[in-house]
Amino acid sequence: MLDQFPIQQVIHQDGHITDEKYKEKISIDKTKDLYYKMLRARLLDKKCVNLQRQGRIGTYVPYEGQEAAQIGSACALDEGDWMFPTYRDHAATLTFGFSMRNLLLNWRGRYEGNVPPEGIHIFPPGIPIASQLLHATGAAWAEKKHGTDRVSLVYFGDGATSEGDFHEALNFGSVFDTPTIFFNQNNGYAISVPMEKQMKSKTIAQKGLGYNIPSVRIDGNDVFAVYFATQEAVERARAGNGPTLIEAVTWRYGAHTTADDASMYRDQKESEIRRQTTDPLLRIERFLKAQSAWEEAWINELESSIMSEIETALEEMESYPDHEFAHLFDHVYDQPTWTIQDQVNEHLAIKRRQTQ
Amino acid sequence: MLDQFPIQQVIHQDGHITDEKYKEKISIDKTKDLYYKMLRARLLDKKCVNLQRQGRIGTYVPYEGQEAAQIGSACALDEGDWMFPTYRDHAATLTFGFSMRNLLLNWRGRYEGNVPPEGIHIFPPGIPIASQLLHATGAAWAEKKHGTDRVSLVYFGDGATSEGDFHEALNFGSVFDTPTIFFNQNNGYAISVPMEKQMKSKTIAQKGLGYNIPSVRIDGNDVFAVYFATQEAVERARAGNGPTLIEAVTWRYGAHTTADDASMYRDQKESEIRRQTTDPLLRIERFLKAQSAWEEAWINELESSIMSEIETALEEMESYPDHEFAHLFDHVYDQPTWTIQDQVNEHLAIKRRQTQ
Amino acid sequence: MSTTDVKTKKLTMIEGVREAMRLMLKENDDILILGEDVGKNGGVFRATEGLYEEFGEDRVIDTPLAESGIIGNSIGLAVNGFRPIVEIQFLGFIYPAFNQLMTHATRLRQRSMGRYTVPLVVRAPYGVGVRAPEIHSDSVEGLFTHMPGIKVVVPSNAYDAKGLLISSLEDPDPVLFLEPLRCYRSSRTEVPDEKYYIDIGKSSVLKTGEDISVFTWGAMVQDTLKAVKELEKTRNISCEVIDLRTLYPLDKNTISSSVQKTGRAAIVHEAPATGGVSNDVISLINDTSFLYLRAPIQRVTGFDTPVPVYSLEQEYLPSAAKIQAAIERAVDF
């Protein structure tokens, strides 16, 4: 299977292009744009880890190391397409148009953190593992029924492939030929459980074989490999040729969440080595340097503009009005049922009494 | 995939052996024994369909046409191995030692119909589709942990492969290398839904590829193909080499159940043609005739001894004491909880009052 | 209901269900039917008979055999403009989809502050009655009244079935539409050809009475009426019988005013007592009508056991004698 699904790469970790055929497809502008998006995501992620340490946000789920996988894929979508993220995919949602303020609000335990700007189709992050894959096939199926060429892209991890819903989604996608990109980020771990304990198969791509779904295995730290593979899958979907399974092989540098201690189950030196070798940002830096297109001024400007964007978002988040009590019950049903309304009335009466 | 998983056959529907290498493995005695078992199952099945029509049993699930698949596989097991049937696999359970009387009691809505003889490991028929596959991996895993060489064999249909539990069971079996035979009877339909609507893949065997589980596709109406393939899988499992997925391609002649009308969704002429061509019993008849080993006296004797066995079982079933009320609550817990006990006491008190 | 103006037909309950679907499929292109064997086969109970032929395979869809898959996909379809009707073949086979219902269908509106909504109707036949194999006869309404974000309705005849299903199909939120198996073909009711509504949340007073309020739903409605009428002949007791029809949200006003009038209550259902919807009714009465109660509220339910194999079904079901004994217990208290 490893032979059948080799890891496809466009830019080697040293920064050289692996195959001349890609040369004309890669402009410096596009490269810089992707680099900017990855840098933006990385700086935000680092900031969030710090915010959590300072108690300014709750438990946080970092994605550092997975920027190329998330951003390369998100960039292959058009407005109007559907994105189904997990709890770890805010580099993708940010890139696809989710607001930074709302993203931060999410980590403050706010419903606003689930709400994208009007017209941007991003689902609330999937929490029960793999369950969102079925929404992605359903929403894409709806597009097909509407007669549009919109697609859905759904993120999920290596661990998620063990759940029954993964299987059912691939089968529905296959049977109804839904325009869906099943985008797997194989970061080698489901919390503490390494891929070898999760499955016997050496690849996730091969799991497409049971459904006659075309699959591809790519270097998930190579933003162009991700971008091109996703583009191809998106084109196939738009053309009415059904779903694709993409396995993007990647790595998370940090712990599963800020509540997790990765050193309990793996040697964190591995992450240190990877930071120097396969890192998605460093690779583009090397590539740009090889093209003599890396300018310190540009990068400094980028950094400072991103930092000020983050600071602004942070301020907006921290000055955001307190969560309204009404959000507890307002949207459970279109109209609260009487049991909810009675409970709310009692709640408010007691509060009033307390403050009297 | 059709190339990768050709349908393996040992005896052609004309009755000739497909490959000389099988010759020495097929004795006339063994052939006659398998034929006897298939005939016994078929006559019982026909009887049950009639009993249902007469209202002497409830809704019945026929398996006619699938005798080779069920019996070839059941014969490859040893006492002490575990069998996990569905609602349609009583040809298999009968062959593996389930009593005919209890089998009939099952169709009378009796718990006794779920209880095998002491020492025979047969689970109550699986009702929620595909859920029993996980019990089969669990029980086999237990055998492995006990250090025995016992295996489990689980039956399931083509439709069952769509459920999440199918996937989870194959993955657990693969990861923990459980000695399990996943025995699929692909009869082309899940009630009314044909395989083409159930999945896009042309084979079920290919579904093993995602789990690195060896798979084989066989002619499920060829009792020797089934028997040999299952034997091989059983040997692999006993030797500690993990699970196998077997796809036995077969056909049910009749309706899904006696409450179903197959002509609503398929042309029943297909079944008539198959009775003349690929039938599992006819094939062995042709084989034995080709070997000049078919004797009318033998077959007549078989039939009459089977019919009298069935009549005896039927009498036993019909004279079996009425279901005790206690069976409603006796085994819900080891000891009834007080809520159950109170309900039972009230029930009995009211009954007593009524009969006074 | 059958005045000269309104054209009606005498329908069985399953025909009422089918009529509602046909009418709504015609009226609203966004409505789809998804399920196992709902297409060519017309459903294992024939609820969707003829709809595949009339509306085609893009609207009446035979899905793969995977309940989580069916409900999960329907959530995606619902969020993206459709109104799926899912048929779960038997309520006892809804469990594989429990996660999709509990964490998604019912929560998406809240999670997204109203951005994404799930107008989804899940139909499921349920309860004892067709001498089916094990697990086919589960009565687990109580699992869903404890699931915030969904409504639960149960018609007991063709008229209510059609009106309730139409209301469910215009409700902006997920509705679990339970179809008691024993009611499918047990009787016929006059049903208007046209569109009409039975409101979700409204019960139906089938018989007024003075001494006790008897609440029930689904297949127990006819059994209860029969038991009550028998009892009224032998004893001088006047019973009010109310078909709840909606199990969440309960019809607070009708329930409480009835109990406040009669001073006594009994609840009859098939499901086990512990965790059963009867307890929601008892709590409602406790909350609203404590001072009116002249006797403990009586529950007549299934046992705290799984629904048994069919040869024991009749022992499991609340009998007329049990219903009568409960009413007498309350009245003689």
Added chain:
Amino acid sequence: MSTTDVKTKKLTMIEGVREAMRLMLKENDDILILGEDVGKNGGVFRATEGLYEEFGEDRVIDTPLAESGIIGNSIGLAVNGFRPIVEIQFLGFIYPAFNQLMTHATRLRQRSMGRYTVPLVVRAPYGVGVRAPEIHSDSVEGLFTHMPGIKVVVPSNAYDAKGLLISSLEDPDPVLFLEPLRCYRSSRTEVPDEKYYIDIGKSSVLKTGEDISVFTWGAMVQDTLKAVKELEKTRNISCEVIDLRTLYPLDKNTISSSVQKTGRAAIVHEAPATGGVSNDVISLINDTSFLYLRAPIQRVTGFDTPVPVYSLEQEYLPSAAKIQAAIERAVDF
């Protein structure tokens, strides 16, 4: 409990859980632990910390990420000689396994007339408290009291946790062992080193009183005690507080005799009111103690909504003020 003879240690509740598992793993080779991250990682809450090292990967097993798979396999293991302890990472993630619990774990004994039994303990942390993302904080005890064939227990401190888990591990039937997250490390209790039992089905009277019986469990126990003590200072009310500990089967005798003494009752829990276990308690009181009741039974519960995101958790949880108001309502009725 800590006499001079019995060696004790002061443990947090999660340590009590761990101690019970360690003791039983040592004593009984058939006991296995299965779950996500229970091995090397020692569980996401560290409940199994050190057990992988002590008992090895054949006894403390990191499984693939699939709850139906975990429970389904554990059924096979249990039937074939083992006694699995399954850790579900959060109760809100048990739903994918609902079918395996509802139609198999709980029914195999009955279906096979006792031939196959499923001695299985499913442990799951639950409830509000760790400011976790959505769905991690569900309180759905009521789904399982309505599931015939399983028992449901909830300790609220280390002592009860150890004794109840040991009893659960010797119970011949499936037990759902709920671990309230807010209790994991909130306090320490003296816990004997040796083996001891807390009987399933027995509640614990934490405080005797004369005017009202307050029933609760899990994380609400401490909140309730605190609210009650506060109230007793300001008003002349004497409250009896009972930790139910087992939710099915309920402790009928203790509940009914307490209410028969005090004449009033309140029930405090996190879960939504509709379908909540409070209703089972109300029904029990209705059945056993109707004539003793001097006021409607009070429920203090979560809302009939999903447990919200964590910034609204405190609004969702029953507050001291709500508990006190309910008690006053009953006493002043």
